[in-house]
Amino acid sequence: MSPDAATISSSTSPVSSSSWSDLATIALQGESIARADALRILSADDDQVLAILDAAYQVRREFFQKSVQLYYLKNAKSGLCPEDCGYCSQAKGSEAGIDKYPMLNAERLMDGARKAFESNARTYCIVASGRGPSDREVDHVANVVTQIKSEFGLHICCCLGLLKPEQALKLKDAGVDRVNHNLNTSERFHDEIVSTHTFKDRLQTLDVCKDAGLELCAGMIVGMGETHEDVVDVALKLAELKVESIPVNFLIPIEGAQLGRPVDLDPRYCLKVLSMFRLTNPKTELRIAGGREVNLRTMQSMGLYAANSMFVSDYLTTPGQKAEEDFQMIRDLGFEITAGDYESSQLLERFGKSSSAQQV
Numbered sequence: 102m103s104p105d106a107a108t109i110s111s112s113t114s115p116v117s118s119s120s121w122s123d124l125a126t127i128a129l130q131g132e133s134i135a136r137a138d139a140l141r142i143l144s145a146d147d148d149q150v151l152a153i154l155d156a157a158y159q160v161r162r163e164f165f166q167k168s169v170q171l172y173y174l175k176n177a178k179s180g181l182c183p184e185d186c187g188y189c190s191q192a193k194g195s196e197a198g199i200d201k202y203p204m205l206n207a208e209r210l211m212d213g214a215r216k217a218f219e220s221n222a223r224t225y226c227i228v229a230s231g232r233g234p235s236d237r238e239v240d241h242v243a244n245v246v247t248q249i250k251s252e253f254g255l256h257i258c259c260c261l262g263l264l265k266p267e268q269a270l271k272l273k274d275a276g277v278d279r280v281n282h283n284l285n286t287s288e289r290f291h292d293e294i295v296s297t298h299t300f301k302d303r304l305q306t307l308d309v310c311k312d313a314g315l316e317l318c319a320g321m322i323v324g325m326g327e328t329h330e331d332v333v334d335v336a337l338k339l340a341e342l343k344v345e346s347i348p349v350n351f352l353i354p355i356e357g358a359q360l361g362r363p364v365d366l367d368p369r370y371c372l373k374v375l376s377m378f379r380l381t382n383p384k385t386e387l388r389i390a391g392g393r394e395v396n397l398r399t400m401q402s403m404g405l406y407a408a409n410s411m412f413v414s415d416y417l418t419t420p421g422q423k424a425e426e427d428f429q430m431i432r433d434l435g436f437e438i439t440a441g442d443y444e445s446s447q448l449l450e451r452f453g454k455s456s457s458a459q460q461v
């Protein structure tokens with residue numbers, strides 16, 4: 102498996118006569134564009150990027166106006182994982198020089214919630230390495246979530262790996278709003294990036310969470326050597342699953358991880374990917390996730406014309422841009438951080454806007 106640019110740009114362009122603005126018209130009705138058109142976006146010439154992004158922006162503006170939702174990640178348990186996900190610095194066999202530690206205690210998780218609150222994030226994401234949590238770990242997270250809810254009122258998303266039905270129910274009862282469990286890549290390509298669990302295992306956890314009444318956050322990692330067809334497969338599968346939130350990660354090559362060698366994801370391709378996700382999932386929250394700074398580089402603000410959400414501060418094992426730079430980028434775009442029902446006078450003061458301007 103080689104994450105090189107050749108695989109990304111080798112797809113043939115399917116024939117379709119719809120203009121980019123025709124695609125916006127379809128998505129503005131809340132419908133996904135057709136597979137052939139999604140593929141056409143990914144293989145379009147770079148000089149089409151602005152027209153494609155404009156189509157995506159029409160849809161983003163209709164369903165999300167100027168809002169940007171911020172997420173703050175806490176790596177609650179790092180490394181020590183028995184799984185072999187090739188993209189992950191925490192995987193079995195990874196030689197990446199990362200911190201390794203068991204589940205953080207309540208105090209450290211509360212510190213993370215405070216930082217999320219102070220960073221204007223609406224959602225605090227508690228992420229733990231591993232195939233799936235023990236019942237004891239689920240009890241621990243559930244107890245802390247109850248405290249976080251009463252102290253900060255943050256929206257909570259947990260990413261704890263494969264979950265059993267009773268674990269999902271316990272998280273829901275504790276006040277967890279959403280579970281993140283990414284598809285990561287297409288069903289066809291999945292076994293190329295991991296051998297210790299299957300694509301079906303991942304779908305099963307999403308089913309279990311949905312049955313427990315939890316919102317679903319599921320997305321992908323682009324740049325692992327997949328084809329355009331694989332990227333479109335994921336976008337259409339997520340549309341079918343009706344997930345609430347889609348994080349699109351662009352691979353950050355980490356020295357020591359199996360997929361650690363540099364990939365050549367260019368910023369214009371990243372913009373096409375984000376636009377394709379917007380036009381196939383018009384009403385779904387779309388987040389520019391890991392790899393924003395490294396892969397979109399000077400064009401990262403343009404990604405927010407398609408996506409309506411992003412992480413603020415650091416990722417799991419790699420640093421992100423400073424929060425103040427993110428706030429400035431959002432201001433420069435004329436967009437607004439969504440505070441929703443979690444707004445506080447402190448948040449409004451920091452962003453320097455009136456209360457009504459924060460609402461969507």
Ligand code: SF4
Pocket residue numbers: 182183184185186189190191192193229230231232262
């Ligand atoms: S992605 Fe999760 S399950 Fe896979 S190796 Fe990393 S920590 Fe383990």
